[in-house]
Amino acid sequence: MATRTLTHLERLEAEAIHILREVVAEAERPVMLYSVGKDSAVMLHLARKAFYPSPPPFPLLHVDTTWKFQEMYKLRDRMARESGMELLVYHNPEAAERGINPFDHGALHTDMWKTEGLKQALDKWSFDAAFGGARRDEEKSRAKERIFSFRTASHGWDPKNQRPELWNLYNARKNKGESIRVFPISNWTELDVWQYIQLNDIPIVPLYFAALRPTVERDGMLLMVDDDRFPLLPGEVPVMRSIRFRTLGCYPLTGAVESEAGTLPQVIQETLLTTTSERQGRAIDKDAGGAGMEKKKQEGYF
Amino acid sequence: MTDGTTNEPVYVVDDLIAEDIDAYLDQHQHKTMLRFITCGSVDDGKSTLIGRLLYDSKMIFEDQLTSLEADSRKVGTQGQDIDFALLVDGLAAEREQGITIDVAYRFFNTEKRKFIVADCPGHEQYTRNMVTGASTADLAVILVDARKGVLVQTRRHSYLCHLIGIRNIVLAVNKMDLVEYSQAVFDTIVADYAEFARSIGIDSFTAMPISGFKGDNIIGPSANTPWYTGPNLIEHLETVEVNSAADGTRPFRLPVQWVNRPNLDFRGFSGLIATGSVKPGDAVRVLPSGKTSTVTRIVTLGGDLDQATAGQSVTVCFADEIDCSRGDVISIAENPPQVADQFEATVVWLNDQPLQVGRGYWLKLGTQMVSATVHAPKYTVNVNTMEHVAAKTLELNAIGVAELATDKPIVFEPYADSRTLGGFILIDKITNATAAAGMLHFSLRRAQNVHWQALDISREAHAALKNQKPAVLWFTGLSGSGKSTIANLVEKKLHRMNRHTFLLDGDNVRHGLNKDLGFTEADRIENIRRVGEVAKLMADAGLIVITAFISPFKAERELVRKMLPEGEFVEVFIDTPLSVAEERDVKGLYKKARSGDLKNFTGIDSPYEAPVNPEIRIDTTRITPEDAATLIVDTLLGDA
8 A cells, every 4th residue: 555755744743643642541630721822723723633523621721811912812712612622711819919910010920920820720720731832943942841841749840850752652650749731732833833724724813914903112012002901101102003913922011013914824924034033022031041931931931 | 155254044045935925835835854863972063063954944033143143252162153053052051061961852944844853962971862862763963073083972872873773874074174174084984984883783874074064065065075976964854765654664553542432423543553554444453452343434623534644643433342442552454463571672771760670660662551570681782882791780871681571461563663662661650750761672482372371260269268358468667677576466366266367477488489589679679579479379369468578668569569459458567766676676687787797788778668658557666566466457357
């Protein structure tokens, strides 16, 4: 029987599905972290493929900051309905009570809503394995992270003490209190994600496509005025610009790019021709020099 | 690009992206993928080469380039030039040390292929990282510094790549710019390497003269090496055959990961096809049971498939309701894989804690997870000289050949035929660390010929005749804690109550069954394993077995617990503090141990791992031996 060589996307898809199934077979309470971005969209699609015709046998968890773009909340609720999966939304009650927000609290906002919120949510529901959409091409410290990444009971990460991963054999056995973060699309690049979305017609947040939107320019970043919680500085007037987003996070922390790309191929084209790497639109990597993300991760940021 | 001044990206973004994005995407969609590793010594320029590949294929963005230029001036080793290595060396600690300490994965594309590069460190202590990186690679680039030639590390890396089954080896003679692009230097190194390669069984390799720093022969022929007519690096990487293509031509094997059962009308078996291909109508056999059926459907979210091949994740359905679950292997019916429980394997030790011969480890192979013990290695391989060396155990980074036994038969193929069904990991049962990686070579005949004899008189029948529930009362505690005293009293009481018992005492067993064993850690493990097996046989015969051994290691006690049916292993911890036991010193042993006349004595120079959750705990500082015996008997019979 003649066989053919699989394409790179076919191999990446098969690898991701294999990983999802291994975790479901071996973990007690898996969960998929769902941030509504394009990587999450791909992850959700892979999960539906991996277990079809069953619905994915785990819930979606959105660790919300209350500061996401409105269109993200809309798509989130729609995708949960369509996939037949349970959607868990978690808000860190302390952050809510103290009114922590990205305008007044800077790094503390990410720390409390996201880092602390994630830890609390995982503890609350006793999840022992959490799927995340991180990719090794995103950032230097991620290039060395394993696909199965173990966290201590206090959610710390020790980059010096990772388990070797050979072939496609994953050791999912945990010590008491440990949990695993699992990254099924570790080996995908940004281009792979875009192309997979295109080939599989996966719904994504419209903000990835260019449209006229109200914006202000601050510290070299183009921010979108997404709702009336956006405090305008004296003399600041939102300007309508044709913009889109390369990554999506909290709207006050996510920089837009000026763009005319209204279709997926145009977005991919622009992505390939651009000279600015993906995470630059987010403020988070810039702390602590080159090792910003590594430091965040040791503290428990996903 | 070869005049030594250009750091311009030569592999500029494809014009196609700007001109016709749809055509570009169509091209990208149909690319195949090659995974390769780079290995070399610390200064052979691995990171520089990878940095160069990323840079030339435009996988570096402007902001990264800006920080790269700044970093190059700050901590770089190339003066004012861009230090490509900084692109690749990631974690903070290693940036300070200036070395790569782990496996890092990098990605780049050309028009024909997508590449995943595993950057593997050259340090001796990191053999495990190299083996990890090599395990998923289709090809290895072995870097040699043209000024230094074939080094000990070169041999080691080549051996490891060959061991892990990489068939495509590239010998990249790097830093040619520093030897004036001398053909004589290149030829000498290639001849040296060829001789070595033959000696370890590498049939063929591709050698090329390059400069990662200057860019020679990376993406096109270099004017500096007119004498070299072979392929450049990228050209070679784009055309070499990938593993999954070869896997597709082998017999069909699908290790079952998960049974898909959304409702009573659907039952599918999900997994990644290891080798071969499958289509509806194929006759298949499920191993190890040997049951056969026919494939009716290959189900995916996008619709049923007519055929699926090696490397694809699928869900298949059968015509018949036969047993099949996680760990089973679905195979083409007429050519199934073997099933065995004893093997010879090459084992690479990956953990700080050395191999404990005879101790149980979890063995994961494909989707099968069983308990396995490793025998004393036949030999280890000195990876620098390839000599075989006698060894009693395997330590971190050691590579040895050993026999191993699993507690139940597993489905396997020799590693040379299937990485998926021949490659395994060993997991430490206590720490859960990945302790070792291994490659099965063949099964041992005795496993195939010694079958379980089905017995007509069952263990239940034995127990029923004696009118009792069998059990193993496993006493553990320090020497002089009172194990033997209390165990004796327990047996006397049970005997008076017409129970059928037998007491296995540590000292007595060592006069007979275990007189060939000493007191090293390995011998102590074997001592307990044998006692465990004997206790199990006696429990099968319906007896209440009482054992009194120090049994200092948690892992061995757990091993015995696993041998017995749930509830029959009763751990009795005779909890006497060391100071009290030493004070008693009934046999004068503590005195000897303290004076150094007795080695490996538990509590003194050998550890005692106290039980965490014993079924019974006896604090001998608060209770008399007589009361302790009563408590144990009551607990045992109360349970029964």
